[in-house]
Amino acid sequence: xxxxxxxxxxxxxxxxxxxxxxxxxxxxxxxxxxxxxxxxxxxxxxxxxxxxxxxxxxxxxxxxxxxxxxxxxxxxxxxxxxxxxxxxxxxxxxxxxxxxxxxxxxxxxxxxxxxxxxxxxxxxxxxxxxxxxxxxxxxxxxxxxxxxxxxxxxxxxxxxxxxxxxxxxxxxxxxxxxxxxxxxxxxxxxxxxxxxxxxxxxxxxxxxxxxxxxxxxxxxxxxxxxxxxxxxxxxxxxxxxxxxxxxxxxxxxxxxxxxxxxxxxxxxxxxxxxxxxxxxxxxxxxxxxxxxxxxxxxxxxxxxxxxxxxxxxxxxxxxxxxxxxxxxxxxxxxxxxxxxxxxxxxxxxxxxxxxxxxxxxxxxxxxxxxxxxxxxxxxxxxxxxxxxxxxxxxxxxxxxxxxxxxxxxxxxxxxxxxxxxxxxxxx
Numbered sequence: 001x002x003x004x005x006x007x008x009x010x011x012x013x014x015x016x017x018x019x020x021x022x023x024x025x026x027x028x029x030x031x032x033x034x035x036x037x038x039x040x041x042x043x044x045x046x047x048x049x050x051x052x053x054x055x056x057x058x059x060x061x062x063x064x065x066x067x068x069x070x071x072x073x074x075x076x077x078x079x080x081x082x083x084x085x086x087x088x089x090x091x092x093x094x095x096x097x098x099x100x101x102x103x104x105x106x107x108x109x110x111x112x113x114x115x116x117x118x119x120x121x122x123x124x125x126x127x128x129x130x131x132x133x134x135x136x137x138x139x140x141x142x143x144x145x146x147x148x149x150x151x152x153x154x155x156x157x158x159x160x161x162x163x164x165x166x167x168x169x170x171x172x173x174x175x176x177x178x179x180x181x182x183x184x185x186x187x188x189x190x191x192x193x194x195x196x197x198x199x200x201x202x203x204x205x206x207x208x209x210x211x212x213x214x215x216x217x218x219x220x221x222x223x224x225x226x227x228x229x230x231x232x233x234x235x236x237x238x239x240x241x242x243x244x245x246x247x248x249x250x251x252x253x254x255x256x257x258x259x260x261x262x263x264x265x266x267x268x269x270x271x272x273x274x275x276x277x278x279x280x281x282x283x284x285x286x287x288x289x290x291x292x293x294x295x296x297x298x299x300x301x302x303x304x305x306x307x308x309x310x311x312x313x314x315x316x317x318x319x320x321x322x323x324x325x326x327x328x329x330x331x332x333x334x335x336x337x338x339x340x341x342x343x344x345x346x347x348x349x350x351x352x353x354x355x356x357x358x359x360x361x362x363x364x365x366x367x368x369x370x371x372x373x374x375x376x377x378x379x380x381x382x383x384x385x386x387x388x389x390x391x392x393x394x395x396x397x398x399x400x401x402x403x404x405x406x407x408x409x410x411x412x413x414x415x416x417x418x419x420x421x422x423x424x425x426x427x
Contacts (some may be wrong), residue, residue, distance in 0.1 A: 130399030153319030
């Protein structure tokens with residue numbers, strides 16, 4: 001019998017899931033319904049299903065009809081791809097109504113909502129999966145393998161630097177993510193990927209966190225300090241935006257136009273706000289120190305206005321050192337093909353054993369988004385996953401401990417104190 005899925009939140013991330021169900025897993029799954037606050041976007045998702053994936057249109061429901069959708073369509077699993085601050089609402093209600101859940105990362109945005117989700121999983125016994133596609137990328141998998149196999153011994157410290165470019169990084173400052181209430185800031189919304197990787201690589205959990213950060217490049221005040229004198233609220237219809245390399249022009253991309261510009265009439269959401277406007281409450285420059293339960297130390301930085309996209313990570317162990325550099329092709333969310341997201345233009349993994357010559361480790365080449373990780377993740381979710389000694393499938397506990405590093409970082413920035421993870425939630 002086919003497993004039935006319904007999806008809530010038909011914005012930019014949704015097609016990654018419903019496209020896979022419609023295209024590659026129709027022999028074993030059934031997509032039964034869409035749910036969203038925006039009726040125009042719901043209709044567009046159905047149109048894509050029909051025209052792009054040759055899939056019959058499915059039932060559509062407004063956000064206020066979420067319970068009705070579950071009652072009528074009887075899905076086995078709900079896929080949650082809504083705005084981050086509403087994830088908990090749909091995760092919890094779906095489990096209370098007897099459904100399992102697949103949630104886009106981050107699982108939620110603060111410690112109270114995280115606790116509510118953990119309690120609901122315990123109370124209902126339902127399954128919650130969080131979609132960490134970076135775990136499945138071959139270069140990240142290889143790092144996990146080498147550490148598990150003891151190639152550099154016990155890892156004592158990690159230095160992890162992530163760079164977001166002036167194309168992709170800027171995009172978080174144009175849309176709903178710019179309001180920290182919606183996203184938890186980049187330390188939760190974006191860095192959850194990176195903190196999850198460290199948890200995954202080292203096989204441990206965070207214990208204490210200290211963080212510093214601020215809005216140092218984007219925002220009107222920073223632009224004024226650099227001598228900028230011309231501003232605009234959004235790119236559409238602005239003469240100033242025509243000469244701004246940071247501007248996003250929704251009317252020049254058919255998909256973005258249909259997904260956002262044409263849908264504004266339904267809820268007023270503007271996807272093309274100026275990154276140098278007012279109202280930005282998230283940080284663009286962040287530094288974090290983490291102590292883990294196995295006593296390893298992480299030093300981490302995130303900068304969202306760099307000339308290139310990617311990361312450098314270094315592991316210092318009792319038997320040597322390992323370094324990974326990855327350059328990703330930058331992109332605008334939902335403005336191109338799914339394969340463009342996180343696609344690689346360079347990767348290099350080097351091991352330096354103690355008292356021996358350094359050598360490069362070959363990394364498997366795979367097609368698909370996020371360095372080849374996306375197809376493996378989708379098969380893990382909807383197909384027939386093979387036995388995995390690396391345990392890449394992420395549970396609600398993995399989802400929680402990844403966001404708790406960023407949540408603790410947010411508390412640390414507010415208070416100026418080191419934050420113990422155990423003070424935030426009860427597992």
